[in-house]
Amino acid sequence: MRILISLIAISSLFVSDLVSQSFIFGVDGGVSMGLQSWNGFQRDPLFRYHFDGYIESWNEENKFTLFVRAGYHVRGGAIRTRAWYDPDTGQEFDGGTTNMEFHNLMLMFGGKQKFDVGVSSKLYYMFGIRAEYTLKSDFDGYMASYEGLHNDFVFGVSVGAGYEVPFSRWTxxxxxxxVHPDFTKQIFIPEQDTGYNDPNGERIFIQEQNVTNLTIEFTIGLRFLREIIYID
Structure with a gap:
């Protein structure tokens, strides 16, 4: 929680100072690939979406900038299950993919290091610290009973690289x-008895789950310069 309070305070001070000078602002969004490791299951990527708004410092050289970004991100993962038959009940269960989604509000504070490419385009790499609040979780199939067991707050870091293409001086x-790895757990589930037996008559248990998010994001955005010119 101290991380969240510190991040909100730093972001608020940064934004309040930035609005009195020239700055960059913009919106972006794209595809998210969520990866989670669930004990005892084969995992699949979960493809969902994200979108953000951001504000970023600016100067004429535009080599290093600081930014605050806030948005909506669907994190999570998917697991594959095999078809099986319960001899006690005669019930057949289809195999398939089960999705686990976490719908998060995200706040990030970070920096970008930029390098000139050609006349005016730039390559950059970025690093940021994130805090996220989970609005809801959405699980498919027999995992649906575990919805709502998530941690409300998760924290992580973000690293990435990008390319800026100007349309004009101002757009x-x-x-x-x-890549967005979390360093706190999104969800913890103790070992569970499913109430079913496998074909050998042995009880089926779901192993204890202690799950952390890892998300890869592909993002396209628009950026705008709000330029303040001081006249003597």
């Missing part, structure tokens, strides 16, 4: 690939 586009 442009961005293309970015980023």
């Amino acid at each position: 442009g586009a961005t293309f970015e690939v980023s």
